[in-house]
Amino acid sequence: MSREGSKAAVGSLAHVGIAAKYNFLNYFRARRFYVMLAIILIIAGLLTALVGYYRPPGFVDGGALGFYGAGWGSFASIVVVLSAAFFGGDAISGEFQNRTGYFLVPNPIRRSAIYVGKWLAALAASTIILAVFALAMLANGLFYFPGNVPWEFVESFAFAWVYLVAAMSLAFAFSSLFKSSSISVLMSVILLLFVFSVIDTVSSLVAGIEPWFSLTYGAGIVSNILNVPYPAAKTVTPFGPGGRFTVVSYNATVPEGLLILLVYLVVMAVLGLILFERKEFTS
Amino acid sequence: MPPSIEARQLTKRYGQFTALSGLDLSIQGTKCVGFLGPNGAGKTTTMKILTGLIRATKGTALINGVDVASDKKAALSSCATLIETPEIYPSLTPKEALSMLCEIRGVPRQDRNKRIDDALARVKMSEWADKKVGGFSKGMKQRVNVASTLLSDPEVIILDEPSSGLDPRGMSEVRDIVLSLRDRLVFMSSHLLAEVTEVCQEVALIDHGKLLVYDTIENVTAKFAGGGGAAEVGFAGNVDEQLRARVSKLPGVTSTTKSNDRHLIVKYDTAVLTQDKLLESVAGLKAGAITFSQASGLEDAYLSLIKETL
Ligand SMILES: Nc1ncnc2c1ncn2[C@@H]1O[C@H](COP(=O)(O)OP(=O)(O)OP(=O)(O)O)[C@@H](O)[C@H]1O
Ligand SMILES: [Mg+2]
Numbered sequence: 001m002s003r004e005g006s007k008a009a010v011g012s013l014a015h016v017g018i019a020a021k022y023n024f025l026n027y028f029r030a031r032r033f034y035v036m037l038a039i040i041l042i043i044a045g046l047l048t049a050l051v052g053y054y055r056p057p058g059f060v061d062g063g064a065l066g067f068y069g070a071g072w073g074s075f076a077s078i079v080v081v082l083s084a085a086f087f088g089g090d091a092i093s094g095e096f097q098n099r100t101g102y103f104l105v106p107n108p109i110r111r112s113a114i115y116v117g118k119w120l121a122a123l124a125a126s127t128i129i130l131a132v133f134a135l136a137m138l139a140n141g142l143f144y145f146p147g148n149v150p151w152e153f154v155e156s157f158a159f160a161w162v163y164l165v166a167a168m169s170l171a172f173a174f175s176s177l178f179k180s181s182s183i184s185v186l187m188s189v190i191l192l193l194f195v196f197s198v199i200d201t202v203s204s205l206v207a208g209i210e211p212w213f214s215l216t217y218g219a220g221i222v223s224n225i226l227n228v229p230y231p232a233a234k235t236v237t238p239f240g241p242g243g244r245f246t247v248v249s250y251n252a253t254v255p256e257g258l259l260i261l262l263v264y265l266v267v268m269a270v271l272g273l274i275l276f277e278r279k280e281f282t283s
Numbered sequence: 284m285p286p287s288i289e290a291r292q293l294t295k296r297y298g299q300f301t302a303l304s305g306l307d308l309s310i311q312g313t314k315c316v317g318f319l320g321p322n323g324a325g326k327t328t329t330m331k332i333l334t335g336l337i338r339a340t341k342g343t344a345l346i347n348g349v350d351v352a353s354d355k356k357a358a359l360s361s362c363a364t365l366i367e368t369p370e371i372y373p374s375l376t377p378k379e380a381l382s383m384l385c386e387i388r389g390v391p392r393q394d395r396n397k398r399i400d401d402a403l404a405r406v407k408m409s410e411w412a413d414k415k416v417g418g419f420s421k422g423m424k425q426r427v428n429v430a431s432t433l434l435s436d437p438e439v440i441i442l443d444e445p446s447s448g449l450d451p452r453g454m455s456e457v458r459d460i461v462l463s464l465r466d467r468l469v470f471m472s473s474h475l476l477a478e479v480t481e482v483c484q485e486v487a488l489i490d491h492g493k494l495l496v497y498d499t500i501e502n503v504t505a506k507f508a509g510g511g512g513a514a515e516v517g518f519a520g521n522v523d524e525q526l527r528a529r530v531s532k533l534p535g536v537t538s539t540t541k542s543n544d545r546h547l548i549v550k551y552d553t554a555v556l557t558q559d560k561l562l563e564s565v566a567g568l569k570a571g572a573i574t575f576s577q578a579s580g581l582e583d584a585y586l587s588l589i590k591e592t593l
Contacts, residue, residue, distance in 0.1 A: 009360065010389040022375065022383040029374035029415075102369030103380070103428070106334035106441075108359040109387050281336040282297075 015109045019117020020124075027087065027125040036086050036129050040079060044136035047071055051140065064145035068153045069226035072137040076160045076222050079133045080167055081192040083126035088171030089185030091118045092276055097181050101281055115172070115276050119269075123168050130164055156225045162258065163219040166265040167192055170215065173272035176279060192216070210234070210250045218260025220252055230254075284348070286361070286438040286468040287311045288333065292342035295328050295492075302328045304492040305342070310485075315465055317479035317500075318472035320489040321589055326472040327367060329489070330443045333470075334364045346439055362439040363432035368425055368447060373417030377408060377427045380416060381434060388435040402430035405460060406453075421448045429457060440464060442471040446478065458482055476582045486581070488588055495588050504580035511537055513550045513583040514558060516565055517574030522547055526570050533564045540586050548578055548586050 010018075027033050051059050051071070058070045092115070095101035104114060134157050141149065171188040178184040196216035203211035211217040224231050231251040238246050252260060288310045295303040303325045310316050318326050331337045332344045335355035344351045349358035371380045378399055385395045403409045406426040416424060425448045432440055442461070446454040454475070461469055461482045473479050479486060480500065487497040496503055518526070521544050530547060531539045535556030540548045551561055558577065565572050578586075 010387065012356070015387060018383065018386045022372070022379065025379065026372040026374050099368070099370040100372055102336070102366055103371050103431070104383075106336055106359065106364040106366055107384060107387050108356050108362070108389075110356050111335075278338075280338065281331060 010108075012110055012113045015113035016117045016120070019104075019109070019114050020120040021117075023091075023118050023121035024124055027121055032086060033125055036083055036126075037132065039082070040129055040133050041136070043075060043079070044133055047075070048136070048140055051144075060144060064141060064148040065150045065152060065226060065228060067141055067144060068137065068150060068156070069223065071140065072134065072153065072156060073223035073226045076130075076133070076156065077163065077216070077219055078193070079130055080126075080160055080164045080219075080222075081189065083129040084122075084164060084167035084171045085185050085188035085192065087122040087126045088119070088168045088175060089188040090175055090181030091122050091172060092175040092272070092279075093178050093181045093184045094175070096179055096279070096281060096283070105281065111277050112273060115273050119168065119172055122172075123165065126164060126168065127161065130160060134160075150226075152225050152228065156222055159219075159222045159225060159254075159257070159261075162261050162265075163222055166215060166218075166261045166268070169265045169268035169272065173268040173275065176272045176275035179283075204248055204250050208248050212252070212256070212260065215260065215264045217250070218252055218257045218264070221254050221257030224251055224257075225254065285312050287345070287347055288439060288441075288468065288470055289345040289348075290329065290333070290342065291345070293329065293332060293339050293344060294341040295325070295332065295337070296340045302492055303332075303339075306489065306492065306494055308487055308494055308497060310468065310470060310487075310497075313466050313468055314485060315461060315469040315471060315483040317483035317486040318470060318489070319474075319476070319479065319486055319585060320472075324489045325492040326489065327443055328492075330364075330366055330441055330470075330472065333441060334359065334362075334366055336366060361437050362441065363435060363437040364441045365428050365432050365445055366441070366443045368421070369428050371416040371424060371427060374415055376413050376415055377403060377430070378412045380427065381431060384431050385434050390435050398434050399430075402433040403427075405433060406430045406456065422450060422453060425449055426453060429460065433460070438467050440467055440469045440471075442469065444472055444474070446473070446475065454478070476579060476585060480579055480581045488585070490589050500581055503584050507584035507587050508580045511550050512553045512556070512558060512561075513548060513578040514561060515542060515574075515576050515578045515582075516547045516549055516572050517576075518545050518547070519571040519573050521545060529568055529570065530565065533561070533568075535561070540590075542586060548583065550583070 059067050062069070095104065105111065138149065170192070174188045175184040178187065196214050199214050200211045200217050203209050233251055233253055235249050236246050290306050290308040293303055293306040294301070306329060320326050332339045333346060333351060335351050338352055346358045346362050351358040381399045381402065382395055385398060390398055400409065403412050406429050408423065408426050408430060411423065416427065429445055432442065446457045449457060458478055458481060461471060471483070483500065485497070485499050486503055488495045522541055527539050527541065527547060530536060530549060535551045536549055537552055538550045542548050549561065562575050565575065
């Protein structure tokens with residue numbers, strides 16, 4: 001009795017592709033994707049309308065570079081954080097809470113293939129969101145400064161995407177850590193939007209230490225690249241009577257920023273995968 | 284090598300609580316094995332370890348000789364599973380969800396559509412093949428889950444209460460499906476003893492995380508059902524100790540066991556009593572007996588092996 005003839009062993013790389021394909025299909029049809037798209041279009045629409053109506057000097061008087069810095073530079077990080085948390089924050093916890101893991105996991109497929117496949121699907125969905133926002137900003141930019149797309153904008157988009165990959169790794173690690181989807185999404189948003197910024201501020205202002213250990217500090221390169229010249233690595237501003245006190249602020253250089261993003265990407269991806277491998281379907 | 288499922292000293296602890304305690308079970312060949320035991324006995328726990336959903340605290344689980352914990356992909360390469368009631372990605376259709384599993388299990392592209400159509404036809408879900416699963420009822424989803432075990436021609440099939448949530452016709456359809464899978468190794472947990480009697484050749488019985496017996500249904504029945512006859516009597520009111528004592532004292536009755544609040548399993552000596560005589564004497568008690576049925580051998584054995592639930 002041999003049934004082996006009817007089946008071919010499927011490689012783990014192929015499994016990654018299969019998991020990615022069906023998860024992407026699921027994302028693409030789910031309401032969440034369109035809610036996220038709507039949020040981005042509202043932000044972009046508001047920016048377009050406000051800039052068109054008020055022509056704020058920060059946007060239109062600083063040349064094309066100033067325009068992209070004020071529009072894309074200020075909002076790209078928020079778009080990255082929201083879409084990483086939205087698509088990645090419950091990717092793994094949802095498999096447990098919604099019991100979809102019971103359908104997928106007890107099959108001849110490695111958990112790591114499921115993890116990487118889901119990660120790719122979430123990354124693809126959020127890359128679309130980020131690209132839509134970039135296109136909206138580009139359309140505005142071309143309207144005010146026709147034919148002038150600064151190279152720095154292209155670099156900034158690339159950095160924002162690397163930030164997205166790192167933020168996705170972090171969101172996946174959180175979604176492997178928590179059992180509840182809403183908690184893992186919320187924790188990812190709170191951490192990326194607030195906690196890291198507080199750490200950055202406290203570290204540089206209060207302790208006077210460069211916050212090289214912070215993800216958002218590394219992500220500063222997304223907006224900083226649009227400042228020409230690039231901001232100094234360390235600025236000491238005296239204040240108070242006779243300049244007795246000083247305020248220290250730090251900016252990661254491009255290589256430093258990229259290194260921080262990459263380290264987060266790798267560490268969080270490995271951590272999340274280990275957590276998922278050990279996590280049990282107990283409910 | 285015949286298909287096989289093996290548990291070696293399988294133990295699972297949740298904190299202080301031991302859900303499974305040194306379970307040894309070795310099943311070989313092509314047949315259907317029923318996995319019985321009261322609620323909380325450890326059936327699902329055993330099956331989750333066998334399918335890589337959870338890890339054993341101690342011991343090893345092997346399918347076709349491969350340790351599930353160290354290589355789930357290889358261990359389940361010729362195994363289909365249905366554990367508890369899985370959910371399917373809500374925005375996929377049954378066709379898409381099943382084709383995901385076909386791809387994962389390596390069903391050749393040219394066979395996929397036919398396999399999926401056949402599987403959906405067998406669970407009577409063809410009409411719903413292209414509707415999103417998100418809107419399905421519990422039983423409809425479970426039908427798709429049952430279909431998912433029929434896709435890849437597996438050698439080993441592990442089913443955890445497959446008819447859970449199904450309507451009466453659905454249950455009988457699952458019975459027919461399992462019957463048609465007798466040329467493989469099916470390991471199925473169930474509380475429906477009639478279903479188990481009909482489709483399984485062997486049963487494994489566990490309680491409190493320990494294996495009580497694993498044998499053919501004939502042997503289990505012969506050994507534990509006792510030689511005499513058995514009947515189940517239903518009463519209009521709750522069965523109290525006094526009523527049980529009255530029934531026990533009837534001539535020819537050898538033992539009585541409450542199977543639930545209103546039912547008694549009555550065993551009797553067939554040399555003294557016949558079923559009709561027992562019915563008459565129970566009715567003669569005027570204690571509110573309203574139903575009377577022959578208890579099946581397996582049920583009888585189950586009840587004598589498992590004295591209480593939880
Ligand atoms: N996550 C958990 N934490 C603590 N105890 C658990 C957990 N999961 C299961 N248990 C316990 O393990 C025991 C075995 O549970 P299991 O689900 O294997 O029983 P079962 O035989 O499948 O019962 P049923 O017939 O009700 O499906 C139960 O007592 C249950 O309370
Ligand atoms: Mg169970």
